[in-house]
Amino acid sequence: MTxxxxxxxxxxARLTVDRVRRSAxxxxxxxxxxxLRPNGAHATEVLFVxxxxxxxxxxxxxxxxxxxxxxxxxxADLAGRSPFEISPPNPNWEExxxxxxxxxxxxxxxxxxxxxxAKRLVHxxxxxxxxxxxxxxxxxxxxxxxxxxxxSAGIVLDDADAKAYSAFLRSFGMQLAYLAASYRRSAxxxxxxxxxxxxxxxxxxxxxxxxxxxxxxPLFLAELERQITPxxxxx
Numbered sequence: 001m002t003x004x005x006x007x008x009x010x011x012x013a014r015l016t017v018d019r020v021r022r023s024a025x026x027x028x029x030x031x032x033x034x035x036l037r038p039n040g041a042h043a044t045e046v047l048f049v050x051x052x053x054x055x056x057x058x059x060x061x062x063x064x065x066x067x068x069x070x071x072x073x074x075x076a077d078l079a080g081r082s083p084f085e086i087s088p089p090n091p092n093w094e095e096x097x098x099x100x101x102x103x104x105x106x107x108x109x110x111x112x113x114x115x116x117x118a119k120r121l122v123h124x125x126x127x128x129x130x131x132x133x134x135x136x137x138x139x140x141x142x143x144x145x146x147x148x149x150x151x152s153a154g155i156v157l158d159d160a161d162a163k164a165y166s167a168f169l170r171s172f173g174m175q176l177a178y179l180a181a182s183y184r185r186s187a188x189x190x191x192x193x194x195x196x197x198x199x200x201x202x203x204x205x206x207x208x209x210x211x212x213x214x215x216x217x218p219l220f221l222a223e224l225e226r227q228i229t230p231x232x233x234x235x
Contacts, residue, residue, distance in 0.1 A: 043170075043172045043207075044169065044206075044207045045206070045207035046153045046205060046206060047205060047207050048204060048205045049150065049152075049153045049154045049205070050150055051151070052107075052152070054101075056104040056108035057108065058105065058112065059109075060105035060108075061105065061109035061114045061117060062109075062112075063075075064078075067079065069083050071093045071096035071097055071102065072090070072092035072093045072095070072096045073092070074090055074092070074093050076088075082121070082124045084097070084121075084124055084128055091135075094135060098141050098145060099141050099144035099145050099148060100145045100148035100149060100152070101144060101148050103118055103122075103148050103149070103151070103152035103155075104152065106152065107154070114155070115156075118152060118156055119155070119156055119164070122149070122168070123164060126167055126168065132178045137182075139179060139182050139185055139186035140186055140191035140194060142175060142178065142179050142182075142195075142198075143191075143194040143195040143197070143198035144194060145175065146175060146176060146179060146198040146201065146202060147197065147201055149168075149172060150201055153205075156168065172206075176202050176206075176212075179198060180216075183196065183199065189227065190227075190234070193220075193227055196219055196220040196223055199212055199215075199216040200213065200216050200220050203216065203217070
């Protein structure tokens with residue numbers, strides 16, 4: 001029987017060193033950025049809530065009310081805890097959790113209390129993520145979360161008191177500043193496209209963010225040119 005090839009230890013070592021170097025660079029860029037911008041990206045107001053065209057499932061709220069959360073093909077038992085407090089059952093589930101793409105299901109079940117659950121979960125995440133760390137701040141996941149929060153700002157911020165509104169904007173500004181500093185480290189292809197799309201979304205939807213459009217719209221359009229064929233398909 002043919003034995004599988006032995007991994008090149010030197011190559012693995014180089015990959016490990018490269019990963020550590022990128023992580024250190026992320027921290028340095030982030031620190032420098034916040035020295036320049038003490039208030040993050042200065043998010044002050046959501047002016048426009050974009051439409052999310054993806055299909056929503058209102059039964060997702062019923063599932064949560066029964067203590068379960070199904071993401072990426074796996075249902076986790078929350079056992080009365082916040083989904084952000086349990087050990088993720090697998091990496092794909094964790095990625096979907098922190099991307100907040102499931103917020104669209106909350107909008108579809110607003111009359112059944114989806115908006116109340118959405119507010120609670122967003123602010124639970126904010127309370128546990130005051131600074132950028134861990135998998136939740138990988139550029140691809142961060143980009144999807146920024147887009148999801150913007151698309152669901154209508155239910156998250158509706159009737160929010162001043163304290164909750166301010167907490168949302170502080171967190172959003174921090175995340176936006178971090179993505180602006182780290183998007184180049186997103187993987188080529190769709191992750192890079194999503195990161196630039198999130199920055200453009202923020203420039204369009206947030207007050208006083210015209211500079212984001214000036215900086216990232218040309219990069220986004222160039223990325224579209226690279227990734228989308230003349231027939232409209234992805235390369």
